[in-house]
Amino acid sequence: MEKICVAVRVRPPAPELSPENGSSLWKVEDNRISLIKSLDTPISTASYAFDHVFDESSTNASVYELLTKDIIHAAVEGFNGTAFAYGQTSSGKTFTMTGSETDPGIIRRSVRDVFERIHMISDREFLIRVSYMEIYNEEINDLLAVENQRLQIHEHLERGVFVAGLKEEIVSDAEQILKLIDSGEVNRHFGETNMNVHSSRSHTIFRMVIESRGKENSSTDAIRVSVLNLVDLAGSERIAKTGAGGVRLTEGKYINKSLMILGNVINKLSDSAKLRAHIPYRDSKLTRILQPALGGNAKTCIICTIAPEEHHIEESKGTLQFASRAKRITNCAQVNEILTDAALLKRQKLEIEELRMKLQGSHAEVLEQEILKLSNQMLKYELECERLKTQLEEERRKQKEQEQCIKEQKLSIANLNDLVANSNFKRNHSEDFISVRKTPDGLCNVNDSSDVPGTPCFKSASHSFVVARSNYSLSEFSPMVDSLGDVADEDTWMKLNKGFVADLDKLQFTPAVKCQPTPLSMATTEYSLENHKEVEDLKSQIELLTNEKDSLQVKFSEQVLLNNKLMEQMSELKQETLHMKEIPKRLSESVANCRDIYKDVIVTMKSLIADQESPMAMLLFGTSEITTSLLLTLEEQFSIIMDGEKEGSVNNPLSDRWKTLRVSLKNTTTSLLSEAQAKDEYLKCHNKGQEKADLEEKLKSELSTIKERYNELEKELCLDKQHLETSRKSHERLEKEVQSLKKERESLNAQVSQTSQRLRVVSHDKENALKDLNVEVKTRKEMQEEIKQITFAFATRHKSFVSFHNEIKSKMRN
Ligand SMILES: Nc1ncnc2c1ncn2[C@@H]1O[C@H](COP(=O)(O)OP(=O)(O)OP(=O)(O)O)[C@@H](O)[C@H]1O
Numbered sequence: 001m002e003k004i005c006v007a008v009r010v011r012p013p014a015p016e017l018s019p020e021n022g023s024s025l026w027k028v029e030d031n032r033i034s035l036i037k038s039l040d041t042p043i044s045t046a047s048y049a050f051d052h053v054f055d056e057s058s059t060n061a062s063v064y065e066l067l068t069k070d071i072i073h074a075a076v077e078g079f080n081g082t083a084f085a086y087g088q089t090s091s092g093k094t095f096t097m098t099g100s101e102t103d104p105g106i107i108r109r110s111v112r113d114v115f116e117r118i119h120m121i122s123d124r125e126f127l128i129r130v131s132y133m134e135i136y137n138e139e140i141n142d143l144l145a146v147e148n149q150r151l152q153i154h155e156h157l158e159r160g161v162f163v164a165g166l167k168e169e170i171v172s173d174a175e176q177i178l179k180l181i182d183s184g185e186v187n188r189h190f191g192e193t194n195m196n197v198h199s200s201r202s203h204t205i206f207r208m209v210i211e212s213r214g215k216e217n218s219s220t221d222a223i224r225v226s227v228l229n230l231v232d233l234a235g236s237e238r239i240a241k242t243g244a245g246g247v248r249l250t251e252g253k254y255i256n257k258s259l260m261i262l263g264n265v266i267n268k269l270s271d272s273a274k275l276r277a278h279i280p281y282r283d284s285k286l287t288r289i290l291q292p293a294l295g296g297n298a299k300t301c302i303i304c305t306i307a308p309e310e311h312h313i314e315e316s317k318g319t320l321q322f323a324s325r326a327k328r329i330t331n332c333a334q335v336n337e338i339l340t341d342a343a344l345l346k347r348q349k350l351e352i353e354e355l356r357m358k359l360q361g362s363h364a365e366v367l368e369q370e371i372l373k374l375s376n377q378m379l380k381y382e383l384e385c386e387r388l389k390t391q392l393e394e395e396r397r398k399q400k401e402q403e404q405c406i407k408e409q410k411l412s413i414a415n416l417n418d419l420v421a422n423s424n425f426k427r428n429h430s431e432d433f434i435s436v437r438k439t440p441d442g443l444c445n446v447n448d449s450s451d452v453p454g455t456p457c458f459k460s461a462s463h464s465f466v467v468a469r470s471n472y473s474l475s476e477f478s479p480m481v482d483s484l485g486d487v488a489d490e491d492t493w494m495k496l497n498k499g500f501v502a503d504l505d506k507l508q509f510t511p512a513v514k515c516q517p518t519p520l521s522m523a524t525t526e527y528s529l530e531n532h533k534e535v536e537d538l539k540s541q542i543e544l545l546t547n548e549k550d551s552l553q554v555k556f557s558e559q560v561l562l563n564n565k566l567m568e569q570m571s572e573l574k575q576e577t578l579h580m581k582e583i584p585k586r587l588s589e590s591v592a593n594c595r596d597i598y599k600d601v602i603v604t605m606k607s608l609i610a611d612q613e614s615p616m617a618m619l620l621f622g623t624s625e626i627t628t629s630l631l632l633t634l635e636e637q638f639s640i641i642m643d644g645e646k647e648g649s650v651n652n653p654l655s656d657r658w659k660t661l662r663v664s665l666k667n668t669t670t671s672l673l674s675e676a677q678a679k680d681e682y683l684k685c686h687n688k689g690q691e692k693a694d695l696e697e698k699l700k701s702e703l704s705t706i707k708e709r710y711n712e713l714e715k716e717l718c719l720d721k722q723h724l725e726t727s728r729k730s731h732e733r734l735e736k737e738v739q740s741l742k743k744e745r746e747s748l749n750a751q752v753s754q755t756s757q758r759l760r761v762v763s764h765d766k767e768n769a770l771k772d773l774n775v776e777v778k779t780r781k782e783m784q785e786e787i788k789q790i791t792f793a794f795a796t797r798h799k800s801f802v803s804f805h806n807e808i809k810s811k812m813r814n
Helices: 060-077 095-096 106-120 174-187 244-271 287-289 310-326 341-437 464-470 480-484 490-497 501-506 519-608 614-643 648-683 691-813
Strands: 005-010 026-029 032-035 046-049 051-055 080-089 123-134 139-142 152-156 160-165 168-170 203-214 221-232 298-307
Touching: 005 060, 026 080, 032 310, 046 221, 046 310, 051 060, 051 168, 051 221, 060 080, 060 095, 060 203, 060 221, 060 298, 080 095, 080 310, 095 106, 095 221, 095 298, 106 174, 106 203, 106 221, 106 501, 123 174, 123 244, 123 287, 160 287, 168 174, 174 203, 203 341, 244 310, 298 464, 341 691, 464 691, 490 648, 519 614, 614 691
Parallel strands: 005 051, 005 298, 080 221, 080 298
Antiparallel strands: 026 032, 032 046, 123 139, 123 168, 123 203, 152 160, 203 221
C-alpha cells in the first residue's frame, strides 16, 4: 500500500495582474505552501504541506523529474500509473501536462522517457499502444479518430474498465506518438472564457498501454501489461467569474459536476477504511475511467495547480483542500502480468516442486504437530463434556427442588380449598341457626351448650386475634378487617377457619379494592418471585448450554474438516508410496532390456570372430556369461525388493553371488592370460615376432576395456544398490507413517463418534429438561391462576360472611 503522491504548483501571475510591489500571496518553502498576506484585507494564515510544492519559477522539467518520472519508470516495469492535473481554470494544468515548445509538459516528457527507458532494458521486448480521448459534456470522444464519438464504458472480468471502440495505435517510437498527440490536440475542445482565452472545455486522457515480455524463454515468461494515464482535467470555474452563457455555460456545468464527483470520490477515499461505505466511481465517466488510479491498482500522482492572484484565493484554497484530502488516499500497485499457458505451467511446476520440498522437509514435523493439536483439542473437548455433565446434574438437582416447591404449593392450595369449603359450610349452618335460635332481645344464649355447632359468642372470646390482626395497618387492607375488628373473637374464627387463621392472613381479601399484600401474600409473592428467579436462572443455564452445544458442534465440524485433511494427506502419501513401489519395477525392466541388448551384442560379436578357440573368443564367452549373470542378479534383486522381502534375506545371498562372480571373472581373465602367455611362447617359437606383438597389444587393450567396463558396471551396481536401499527405507518410513496415520484417524473417528454420541445424549437431556421446565412453568401458571380464583372466591365469600355477620349483629342488637 502506498499513498498517492500529491504536489502543488503555483503558476506565475498574469503580467497584467502582477502585484505592483511584486510580492506574492503564497509563500513556498520546501514542501510547504502558506497564504501570508492580502493587499487590502487581512487573510487568516493557512499553511499546507505536500510531497512537493513548486513555486512560480518552477519548470515542467523539474515537475517531471520530481513527481512523474518514477511513475513512468514503474509503468515500464509493469505497474499501472496515472498522473493528473487538477485546479481551477487558468491555473496552469494544460501548461503542466502539455507544456510549450520550449518547456514540454509531462505528457511529452513521459513519452520520450518511456522509450529511453525501453531502450535501456535489453532483455525484454515491448509493445506500446496509445490512445487519446476526451470527456466532453459527459461524453467520451476519441481524439485520434473523430468518427469515434460518444463511446461507451464497459467492464470486463480480465480487462477491467475499458472504453469500447477507442482507437489504439501501435507505436514504435516517441516521435510517432508526439505526432499522434498533435493530431489529437486539434480535435480537443477548447474555448475562450473570461478567465482563459484557450480554456480546456473537456477532460483529456492520454493513455499508453505498455506490454512486455522476456526475450529469452519467451514462451514460458509472463507478459506484463501496464496502463499509463496522463490526464489534463478541465478547470473548475465559477460561472459568474467566467461570464459563461450558452454553450460555455453548459460545458461549465458538466465540468463542475464531474469535478464535484471526483471530489466526492476523493473525500470518501480519504475517510478511514471503516467509514468508507460506497465510493461513487460510477457517478461520472471521469471517475469510472480513473477508478484504478484512485484507491486501486496504480501508482498515482496529482499535481494541483493554483493561480496566485488575490481574486482566485477562494478557489486556490479549495484546490489545496482537495489536495490535502487526496494525500490521504492509498493505492495498492502491483505488476500486472498475463500468464501464457506455458508460463503458467512453468510457474505451477516450480510451485509444486517448492511444496514437495517443503513437504519432504517438514512432513514428519507437521504431522506430529497436527497430532498434538488434535489430541489437545480432544482433551479440551472431553473437559467441556465433563463440565456439561456437572451442569446437567446441577440442573437436575434444581429441578428436584422445584418439584418440591410445587408440591408444597399444591399442599397449601389444598389447604386453601379446605378452608373455603369449610367457610361455606359454616356460613350455611349459621344462617340456619340464626333463623331458628333468635331470642326476643336478639341476644345469644351464652350458657346454652346444646347449640350445635355452637353459638358464636363474641363476648367470651379472647381478643388476641383482633390484636394480632390490628398489628397490621388495617386501614390499608380490605375494609372487611375493619368491621371485623369489633366483633370477631378468636374462638369463633378458630372454628370458622378450622384452625387456619394464619392462612387467612395470607390472602388478599378484595382484589377490587386498593390493597397491599398481607405478610403471607407477601411471602407468596416472594416465593413466586424466588421461583421466577429460579426459572430465569434455569432459562439462562439452558441458553448457556445451547451456546455450548453450538460451540461443541462447531468444534466437531472443525474436527471433521481436520480429519478430511488428514485423509487427503494420507491419500497423497499412498500415491507417493505407489510411485516409490514403481521404481524397482522400472529398474528391473531396464535391466532386463540391457540384458537382452547385451545378449544381442555378444551374439553379433561371436559371429564376427572367426576362430572360436582364440583367446578373444574365450574372453568374450567368459565375460558374457559373467555379465549376463550380473544382470540376472540385478534383476533378481529388484524383484525381491518389489516382493518386499526383508533386508537380511536379500543382501547375504546376493553379496555371496557377487563374490562368486568376481572370482569367476578373475579366473577367466587369469586363464585367458595364461593362454595368451602360452600362445605367446608358441608364437615366439615360431618366430612370429611382429604378429605376436600386435596380438599382445590388441589383447591387452581389450582386456583393459573389459576391466574398465567391469569396474563401471560394479560402480553402477553399487549406486543402484544405494538408490534402492534409500527408496526402500523411505518406502518403509512412508508405510509406517501411513499406518500410524490410519491408527490416528481411527482413534479420532472413534473419539469423534463418542463425542457426538455424548453430544446427542446431552442435547436429549437438555430437550427433556426444557420440556419439563415448560410443563412446570405451565403448571405454575395454572396454579397461580387457580390461587387467584380461589382468592377471589374466598374474598367474595368472606365478604358475604361479613355482611352475614353484620346482619346477625344488627339482628342481635335488635
Ligand atoms: N507555470 C507557468 N509558467 C508560465 N506560464 C504559465 C504557467 N502556468 C500557466 N501558464 C500560462 O497561464 C495560462 C493559463 O494556463 P493553462 O491554459 O495551462 O490553464 P488551465 O488550468 O489548463 O486552464 P483551463 O482549465 O481553462 O484549461 C496559459 O497562457 C499558460 O501559458
